[in-house]
Amino acid sequence: MTMNKGSEYRNLSFSIDDGIATVTVDRVESLNALTTETLEELSAVIERARADAEVRALIVTGAGQRAFVAGADIKELAEETSTTGHLAAERGQRVLRSLETIGKPVVAAINGYALGGGLELALACHLRIASDNAKLGLPEVGLGVIPGYGGTQRLARLVGRGRALELILTGGHIDAEEAHRIGLVNRVVPQRALAEEARAWVRKIIANGPVALKHALAAVDGGLDTSLEKGMLIEAQLFGILFGTSDQREGMDAFLSKRKANFTGE
Numbered sequence: 001m002t003m004n005k006g007s008e009y010r011n012l013s014f015s016i017d018d019g020i021a022t023v024t025v026d027r028v029e030s031l032n033a034l035t036t037e038t039l040e041e042l043s044a045v046i047e048r049a050r051a052d053a054e055v056r057a058l059i060v061t062g063a064g065q066r067a068f069v070a071g072a073d074i075k076e077l078a079e080e081t082s083t084t085g086h087l088a089a090e091r092g093q094r095v096l097r098s099l100e101t102i103g104k105p106v107v108a109a110i111n112g113y114a115l116g117g118g119l120e121l122a123l124a125c126h127l128r129i130a131s132d133n134a135k136l137g138l139p140e141v142g143l144g145v146i147p148g149y150g151g152t153q154r155l156a157r158l159v160g161r162g163r164a165l166e167l168i169l170t171g172g173h174i175d176a177e178e179a180h181r182i183g184l185v186n187r188v189v190p191q192r193a194l195a196e197e198a199r200a201w202v203r204k205i206i207a208n209g210p211v212a213l214k215h216a217l218a219a220v221d222g223g224l225d226t227s228l229e230k231g232m233l234i235e236a237q238l239f240g241i242l243f244g245t246s247d248q249r250e251g252m253d254a255f256l257s258k259r260k261a262n263f264t265g266e
Contacts (some may be wrong), residue, residue, distance in 0.1 A: 005234075013063070014045050019056035020202050021049045026063040031070030034117045036091075043095045050102050051143040053265070055204040059100070060125055061109040062118075065191065065195050068110040068134070069118025073145070089148035093119065096124035096149055101221065103214045105205050109198040110134045111191065115173070120149035123158065126217065128184070129198050130176040131191035136184060137173035158223065159183050209247040210265040 007016075023045055025032040029132045051056045062068040072092075080088055099106060099121075106113075108125035114136045122128050122136075130136070138147045138155065146152060147168065156164035159182045167174070176188045189197045205213070215238040223231025242248050246266040254261035 009041045009045070011035065011083060012041050012045060014048075016052070016054055018203075019054065019206055020199060021052075021055045021058045023049075023058060023060045024063050025061075025069050028064040028066075030073070031067035031113060032064070032118070033070055033073045034092075034121070035073040035076055039092060040096050043098060044235060046102060049104070050098075055104060056210060057105040057107070057202045059107050059109050060121065061195075061198070061201060062111055065112060067113040067118070068108070069121055070113040070116075071116030071118055071139070073148075077143075077145075079265040082243070085145075085148075092120070092149035093191075095220075096121060100124045100126070103217060104210075104218070105202065105213055107198055107202055108184065109194055110136070110176075112195055116147065116151075117149050118139055119149040120154070123151060123154040124149075127186050127201075128191060129187045129194065129237075130179060130185040130186075131194045132176050132188055133191050134176040134179070134185075135173045136176075136179050136190075137171065138168050139171040139173070141169065142171040148175050155184075209251050209261070209263045210247075211245050211247045211253075211263075212242060215242055 011025065013026050013029050015022050023042070025038065025042075027033060027035075027038065034149070049058055077085075077088070106125040108122040108128045110122055110128060110130040112131065112134055114134060115124050116137075116139060119136050119138055121182070138151050140147050152164070152168060155167065158164075163182050174184075176185065179185045180188045187197070187201070219235045219238050222234045226234075246265045250263060251261045
C-alpha cells in the first residue's frame with residue numbers, strides 16, 4: 001500500500017512495504033524545513049501508523065540528498081510572540097512525543113543536514129542511522145532562542161550533559177563520525193547505502209516478537225527518568241505481562257523446537 005504526497009499530504013510522503021512504513025519529509029526546496037502544516041501532517045501519519053496493524057516499524061527520513069530536516073521554518077518562527085512561541089513549542093513537543101511513544105520501533109535515516117527541529121525529530125526516533133555526509137546540530141542560540149521541540153531534554157539524556165551543552169551553547173554542527181563517536185547516532189553508512197541499510201536494520205528488528213518490542217520500548221521509556229528501583233519494578237511488571245501472550249508461547253516453543261518463530265502480535 002502506498003500513499004502519495006500529492007493526494008493526502010502536501011509536505012510528506014508515506015508508504016508501507018512489508019510491514020515497514022516510510023515517512024519522508026518532502027519539502028526539498030526548503031531543505032525539508034518543518035512548518036506548522038508539516039507537523040500537523042506528521043501527527044496524522046503517526047496516528048495512522050499507530051492504528052495500522054500492518055505497520056510493524058517506521059523509518060523517518062528526508063527527501064533528496066542534502067537534508068534530513070534542516071530545521072524549523074524560520075519565516076514562521078520569526079512571527080511568534082512569547083505566548084504563541086510557547087504554544088508552538090508545546091505543539092512540536094506533542095507531535096514528537098507521540099512518535100516516541102508509538103509503541104513500534106522508529107528509525108531515523110539521516111540523509112544530510114539534521115539541524116534544529118530536524119535533529120529534534122531524529123532524537124525522538126528510537127534509533128538513528130546517518131549517511132556519511134550528515135551534519136547534525138542545534139543552532140538555535142544563534143537565532144536568539146533555544147531548542148523548543150525537546151532537544152534540550154533528549155540530547156542530554158542521550159549523550160550526557162556536557163556534550164549536549166557543548167552542542168547547544170555553541171550552536172555548532174558535527175559530522176556523522178563525531179555524532180557516532182559520542183553516541184548521537186547508532187550507525188554511519190555511505191549515503192548511497194543509507195536507505196537499504198536502514199531497511200535491513202529494521203527488518204532484523206521486526207523479526208522479533210512485536211508485543212515484546214512494544215514492551216521493551218515502554219520499559220526503557222518508563223524507567224529512564226526514575227530511580228533504578230522503580231525502573232526495575234516497571235521492567236518486572238512488563239516482563240510478567242508478556243507471559244500471558246501468544247507471542248511468548250510461540251517464541252519459546254520455536255526456540256525449544258529449533259524452528260523459526262511465527263509471531264502474531266498477540
